[in-house]
Amino acid sequence: MTSDIPERALHILQTVFGYPAFRGQQAEIVEHVAGGGDALVLMPTGGGKSLCYQIPALVRDGVGVVVSPLIALMQDQVDALAEVGVRAAFLNSTQTFEETLRIEKLVRTGEIDLVYVAPERLMTQRCLDLFEDSHIALFAIDEAHCVSQWGHDFRPEYIRLSILHERFPHVPRIALTATADQLTRAEIAQRLQLEEARQFVSSFDRPNIRYSIVEKTNGRKQLLDFITSEHQGDAGIVYCLSRKKVEETAEFLNESGIRALPYHAGMDYALRADNQARFLREDGIVMVATIAFGMGIDKPDVRFVCHLDLPKSLEGYYQETGRAGRDGLPSNAWMAYGLQDVVLQRRMIDESEADENFKRVLGSKLDAMLGLCETLSCRRMRLLEYFGERSGPCGNCDTCLIPPVSFDATVPVQKLLSAIYRVDQRFAAGHVIDVLRGVQTERISQWHHDKLTVYGVGPDRSEHEWRAIVRQVIALGLVTVDHDAFSSLKLTESARPVLKGERKVELRQYQKPVKPKRQAGAGKSSYVEMDLSPAEQKIFEKLRWWRMETARAHSVAAFIIFGDATLREIAKVKPTSLDELRGVSGVGAKKLTSYGDEIVAMITEMV
Template identity: 60%
Template sequence: MQAAAMSARPAPLEILQHVFGYRDFRGMQTDIVQHVTEGGDALVLMPTGGGKSLCYQIPALARPGCAVVVSPLIALMQDQVDALRQLGVSAAFLNSTLSQEESREVAQAFVNGDLQLLYAAPERLVTPSFMSLLQQAQIALFAIDEAHCVSQWGHDFRPEYLGLSVLAEQFPGVPRIALTATADHATREEIVTRLALQNARQFITSFDRPNITYTIVEKKNARDQLLTLLRREHEGDAGIVYCLSRKKVEETAAWLREREIKALPYHAGLDASTRARHQQLFLREEGVVMVATIAFGMGIDKPDVRFVAHLDLPKSIENYYQETGRAGRDGQPATAWMAYGLNDVVLLAEMIEQGNSGDIQKQVERRKLDAMLGLCEATDCRRQALLGYFGEHIAPCGNCDNCLNPPQLTDVSESARKALSCVFRTGNRFGVGHLVDVLRGKLNDKVKSWQHDKTSTFGIGQDIDEPTWRAIYRQLLAKGALQVSGDGHGGLALGDAARPILRGEAPLYLRARTEKFKVRERDSSEFLEPEDKQLWAALRRKRKELADTQNVPAYVIFADATLKEMVRLRPADRYEMARISGVGDRKLEKYADDFLAVIAERG
């Protein structure tokens, strides 16, 4: 019976072309879609912007029944449902934003077989009432998005995900697909165990996002450095700026607004209505910069984020990769920029030591922070180091700061030995500021009170300035020659790798490089001819007008890449418009005449 129903449904490639408007699948999408459509379980690791959603949306439309999608965020559900409805797909969500009456209507449509995709949060899905609802409907598949949230060793653990193993128990014949953009080997193993996916086929694609330029700079005056980046490379672009604290978020957003940059704050301390309003503005307005803590971002489906900037060091490479992955989802050039300093490392290390986690968890967190610091201090290709963390090996990328502007390396082995000796002579307990004062021979009250002017290291580093000493201490931390003592005062102590450096068996090199920027025209498109620029602007205005009328983000109507193809190919009728990537049957019917009129008006 099911085989007959399957044969009557459209093939995956037909759905891709006629519903979504794309000619061909990319990479592993073909195999994943076919496997799940045929009823197989899958674990999919695919970078943000790589087309993960299609891997369950197309099987959902190719199989009988309704797909149930587990999604951790309300904003993501809303975005996905808006986009699917634009394509003519019957989609809905069940979350706290709906009234009781609206929830009942969605539930009834689900049971009646009137929906093709239903989105729900994990905590709702495992409730007895929802499980009862699932028993009454025909389910095409279960899709578990952001599956790394199930891992207690991962970077975004959410305990409500642990209950999702019930799906395998209660619905053994329904295919399940778990998807994530960030999971190292240990996290993958935990996803498999906790979601009972031992028999699932694993699809691990490349983690590479070649359109993103990675740049990491030494923090001097981070706000001024950020402003320079925005003025020279991203004037008028949408972007995200991450800060560690709520206070810093508020101050940075206000500082940027004073400089006529459309910046909004977002953090968990804001009331829900303010957060929702700021998120809507970010999604729907042009050129908004969201300054946020990590409370913002997961599931944000905005494709034209042109930069992600970090003013503080992320806790792990997983965090960094996921956060930077929100840039350039449309495949167009984007920037991942970060300013970090020694204080960032000490602060995060102190947070780990003083946290409530057990010893094993703290050890995991220290390892992740060490890897993050190693990425920052890398002197060769950033992308090699980044992808290497996830077990992927590539040639130098040519699109990171170290490839584009190779640093000059200076041997500072002798100075490193002095720095380590100073840590030892002062008792393995003082912070960098005090250590540098001792090395530079500053006879201040603290140095005198501890009688550190009497140590053999007092004044032996007067020939080196403070920023250079701080850079040396950063390198020593990155190499494991130093560790944060965990006393709550940012003190440093000798680490395991100190001995070979002190013995002269392991050299230490310091990187020296000035920041370089690409000065870019205000017009962010790649069009050079005036008539192309004018058409590009006119198409964007039409898109915004249609989006505002329907109260949806502009990219839900058409992505930038689709509009750019319209400029290049200038379709003259519906037949030619149907050949534009991203124009499916429903959008052709709804919007072709509007956009064809704009193109015709400008020749």
């Protein structure tokens, strides 16, 4: 390779993709890989990972091979590249034999820039022979965390991708992911034989995302209040733990006037694919899904991601919330979480068929997730700390905006721990709380728990307040939830010094949930371009309408034509000539040729 790689890469970035400059570590990564080096790249969702392999593939001679686990999204990725003039295709099981032969010929003759393949297809002898007969520029392994057995998206076929190093030792490889703690990072490097690869770790911070976690009282109703008050008409994702809950929540939202679609692995494949296509191609749809949905979703204008159930790990939570605001515009990550979530997740771990070591790892990951939910400090600080990154308070999460009130909870916690002990550690939270509050129930009478010294020692706190305390002592590791049929609370060794008065406990004060107020001008999303003048807002809306009609005519997703951020800049610049439009971020040479005259004519007419 020649020494003009940086200049050629920047030229491609500006003329093909329409961006004026590289962001963060992009330039360094592109130069390293284009020069023939291997790389392991950790970059947050929306940070521009795809350019880190697309541009080196265009700089280098040959065809870039992208290994992607997501057959359903390959078409959109290829469509997006075609829109900017890059010759791209995919090889997967949805194609006819004739179509496969045609693409294979393009790869062999080098008449294509990038080809996307699923790992299962790559492992076939036919595909490996094809690449050995072709001139390959690089191998890009997207969603590389799928190789980790400790991770939340483990895909067994990813482990076999070390074959690329063995069969193509002189072809550079770049593995990319948005989510990997130290353990996962080491496993990716080891399993893909990238131990000698240069690692590029960007900040995990997504400052445009506001993190909020509320106590779950009536999850669906709270979700509806959140959407109608802050995100009416916006695209969003709602994650649920079970398929049944997905179906019921989607039905509830539709009945409440929110356009929602379900998505889970138990659905008919054709319906699932159709729902995903509608979410990607139409504006304002809410996808209600299990975690089977979302990896690789490249929709930049998802304005919110909600969780109605507690995620299993911070990696999963970060990956899922990261699907919001890929365009850099303000977005929300909202979660409703309660004691039952903790009980359910603990039970799922205990009842799984995994070995004890794996269960311990899962348990520690859940503990970190609970720590985020119950933290008294900035949620973003806690989240970034998990990935080994230090930061100060963000000012843009619920605990920063409305700081929780902490209090010395040593005495109420001692009462709780004593009650758990006095009922022989055989009862669930609800029964223990009834004992503390002095509630007379048939069960309490049956077990003579109204005769205990702890009966009625906590009537000054409501059931919700005691449940908040139970959640927090579980998060602190003072109490565990047994996986028996009763979800019994049991004391840990850490409870002993608290009971003896040798350790103080500080908790967050329970605050009654407040229904979000409908914002002025709701009906539009709360992120609506607040820095656009009324005239510019009108142009922006007209451009969005034009984009939707154009996307429909081209049979592609609207964001493939232009993202909201680009339309927003056009509305502010108001270009009345192609030269003025050429300088807008996201408008490359091909898009300028394809759409420039229409946009300029539209702007000229409006201004």
